[in-house]
Structure formats: structure tokens, C-alpha cells
Amino acid sequence: MLWPSYIKGFKSYLKLERSLSANSIAAYLNDIDKLIQYFQSLNEEPKLTDINITDLKSFISWLNELGMLASTQARVISGLKAFFSYLFLEDVISNDPTALLEAPKLSRKLPDTLNIYEINELINAIDASKPEGMRNKAIMEVLYGCGLRVTELTELRISSLFPQIEFIKVIGKGNKERLVPIGGVALKLLDIYINEVRVHTNIKKGHEDFIFLNRFGAKLSRISIFNLIKSLALTTGLKKTISPHTLRHSFATHLIEGGADLRAVQEMLGHSSITTTEIYTHIDRDYLREVITQFHPRS
Template sequence: MWQSYIKGFKSYLKLERSLSGNSVDAYLGDLDKLIQYFQSLSLEPKLTDIKVADLKSFISWLNELGTQASTQARVISGLKAFFKYLMLEELIQNDPTALIEAPKLSRKLPDTLNIHEINELISAIDASKPEGMRNKAIIEVLYGCGLRVTELTELKISNLYPQIEFVKVIGKGNKERLVPIGGVALKLLDIYLTQVRVHMSIKKGNEDFIFLNRFGAKLSRISIFNLIKSLAVAIGLKKTISPHTLRHSFATHLIEGGADLRAVQEMLGHSSITTTEIYTHVDRDYLREVITQFHPRS
């Protein structure tokens, strides 16, 4: 169903929008849900015949299946991208998604770690093991630079500028940004690179990647997730954390310390400042103190 259009859409996402393989798969998965809906009705409509009413019925179908609002919003976003592509290619005259709105989502505050908990995570790493210094550097770079996990695994030696304390990061959509890197992270990186990594047998094609596994290949995303989970267990941390928690903590600590929101947006690589604004929540303990101290009914 619509195979030639889907093939063209896939190329558009990869080449013109420079999206990663995971993102492309997510968009195609959203489109597949619409196809499944029509197949459940034994329908195979032409793209030019799809109306707003069809898409509203599709969203109702998702609702009946118990699909969460966040998933519905993502599916609608994927369909909007598909029909936008069809309009750009002049394959359809009207965009049926133009009047479709995504469900309102509550803006959940992300979990964060305090500096004591971050220090505990790092202290739980056994530096005597071959991977110990590498893992300490990983935590310091994740927290010290606020990187996404893929940005960390893709970090390259050639993009490290220790003299000026910056690192070049390749973010979403292959967008480059320069991020400051602190002295502690640089020191641990230097120890790992000059005393550990230099003695490793490195697989061809992986020579420039900073963080390697024991086989001399670039670390996978899942390796970083497993590292964070195991450290949380080791220190008895009750919070559910992931590599992204360190990015949340980076942003929250900067803003609570008085950092400019635009500067934090730049360091995080957010395309919209609205995304960065989620970190502007005020510490709840501080709010409680303000109420206790100043409210006449306290």
C-alpha cells in the first residue's frame, strides 16, 4: 500500500532532513499505523482521497486501542511530515492533516540527580579495572557537557580541543555545536586516552572514536544504559535513571545556578527554546521555604 510514496518519503527524511536511522524508522512506523487502520476496515484508499474525517476516525481508533496521548501526538506528527512531503512533491493538492491537532500533553518534569548522587555514581566505579577510567570519564562527560547518549558514543578524538576546553558535538540532524568541557572531565579523558586506550587493539574504522569497548570498537548506546543502571544499583539509588538523567541534571543545575536560558539552549543543542524551558522549574524545597517564611496562613 503506497509503497512508492513511502520509499520516496524515506529518502526525503534521510537526504533532505538528515534524520538518523532511528528517527526515520519512527516516522515510517507512524505511517504504518495508518495503513493498519485502513486494512482493519478492508480499505485501500488513494492518498488523494484521504480526508480530515478519515484521520479523525483513525485517531479515535488509536484511542480505542488504549494508545497513550504522547504516542498519539508522535503518530500525528509523523503523518503531518508524510503529507507535507506529498505536498512538496505535488503528489496531492490538499493536506488533510492541516486541521488535525495533537492531544495536549502535560509537561512532566524530568528526574534529576543532585551533585552528591552524581559523585556517588562516579565513586562506585572501580578504577583498578581496565574499563574503570573510561567509565569515570563517560559519567563526567555526560554530566559535564549535557550530551545525549548517541552524541557521547559518536565523540571523536579529532573533535576534542583541550587547549580551549571545548568539544565539537554532532547532534540531531547532523547539526554541529561546540560545548565547553570542564577540567575534571578533561583530566579523566586525558588519563583514559594516554594510559588506557593507547594500549588497546583498535578495530579498523574505530580509530577516531573516543570511547571503545574491550574489543576495540565504538561503544554502543545500550552499553552506556547498562553502565548507568549498574551504578545506580551499586549505590542503592531509588530513582529510575538513564544516561539522559545526567543531561537533565546538567541543565537543571546550570539554570538553578543562574545560567542564561539561551546559553543552556545552545549547549544542549535544542532547536527551540521551549524545549529548554522545562528546566526552569524551581527547587520544591525552596518553594516550601518561601511559603513558610512569607505566607500569612503558613
């Protein structure tokens, strides 16, 4: 397969021109690798200039036969569209074969959420007497109190805290900055962790500004946050399958339930499209449906 140089150029384009994270770039490259695997299964090595929409539709059918979910197929198509768009911009191909390629229709899955009792149970399950206890309490309060993505949390820096005005600066997808309000409880726990616990950590060089550190003085990894959430779920006997993103979902849902403006929630979550935020309005719609069913004479 004579594609490596173009894939390398695409990787540089995603990193330098689109400023995507390493995880996002890896996902795009993985999408291209799936197309390569498809052609290898046919014992074919087509030139990029020879690939047409018929080839790509056959590829999507192949993914479907493998049992790939519609949402994953849509993700792969998105990656291929980005790749062939790049090739078109670079004049490698004269026509973009993905221009008319449609993603499978997706049913909108409602995100799992926790109620405030469940969230309090998780936070109260943390043993504050342990060395990492206060750090973990601060992590949970910031995740839920600010609606952060897990990477936004691990990348959070001391220099991004503005306690006087109760805001934090967050670096979101595509290195986009946004200011997010932070509540008093989260600020108090951050203050205790930073000034009474973290100060006793032997911090690794280059990690001085990161807020949340592991026992070796280095920035916490994403997997550490996932493990923390799963451990707390086991401790409290929570039956739901949860992740750090569940706290973000809960943050948004609780704001919408409380009557918060959708555009304000969009801004706090860092969504580029309000359509993404609108998924959290399902709670209000369910409530209205219950009211109609219970009280309307014609229901």
C-alpha cells in the same frame, strides 16, 4: 496497500534533504506503519489521494482506544504531518489532510534529576582497576559535565576535542554542530583514558577516531551506555529509574539552579527552541513557592 514507493521516497527525503538520523527516520516510518495497520484493521486500502481529515481523526481515536499515551499520539501525528507534507510537496496529493489535524494536549512532565551526591555516588561506584573502569568514569563525567545526548556521546571523536580551550565539538540532531564547554575533571579523565588505556586497544578499522570503544575496538553502542547507567544504579542502590538522559537533565537543572542564563543553557543543550529548555526552570519555581509558603504572612 499501494504505498511502498511513496514511503521509499519519503525515507530518502528524510535522509538526504532533512539529514535525519537513522533512529529518527525509523520513528517516522513507524508512524506511517501505524496508519497502515489502522486501515488494515478496517479491511481498507485507500489511495493516498482519498485520505481526509475525518479518516485521520478516526485513526487518532483508534490509537486512543488502544490505550496509547497522549505524548505518543502527538509523536505519531508529527510523523504523519511530515509524510503528508512531503506528498504535497511532491504533488502526489493536492491537499494536505493533516493541515488542520491537532495533537492531543500534553501535560508538561518534569524530568527526573539526580542531585550532586547521587551523581558522585554513581561515579565512585565504578571500579577504576578494571579494564573498562577509566573509560566508564570518563563517560559519566562527560555525560554530566557536558549535558550530552547518548548518541552525541557515542559519536564523540578525538578530532572533536579542543583541550587547550576546554571545548568539545558535538554533532547533535539533524547533524547540527555545536561547541560545548568541558570541565577540568572530565578533560583529565578523558586524557587518562585516551593516552593510558585506549592506546592499548586493538582498534577496528574505521573506528580510529571514536573516543569511546568497546573491548573489540569498535565504537560503543547506545545500549552499552544504558546498561552502564542501570548497572551503577543497582550497585549504589539508587531507587530512581534513570537513563543516560537523566544526567543531561541533571546538567541542565543544576546550571539553572546555579543562576545560569537560559539561552546559554539552550545553546549548550543544542535545543532549537528555548521553550524546551524552560522545562528545567521548575526547580527555581518550586523553591520560590516554598519561600512564599514559609515566610509570607498571607500564605
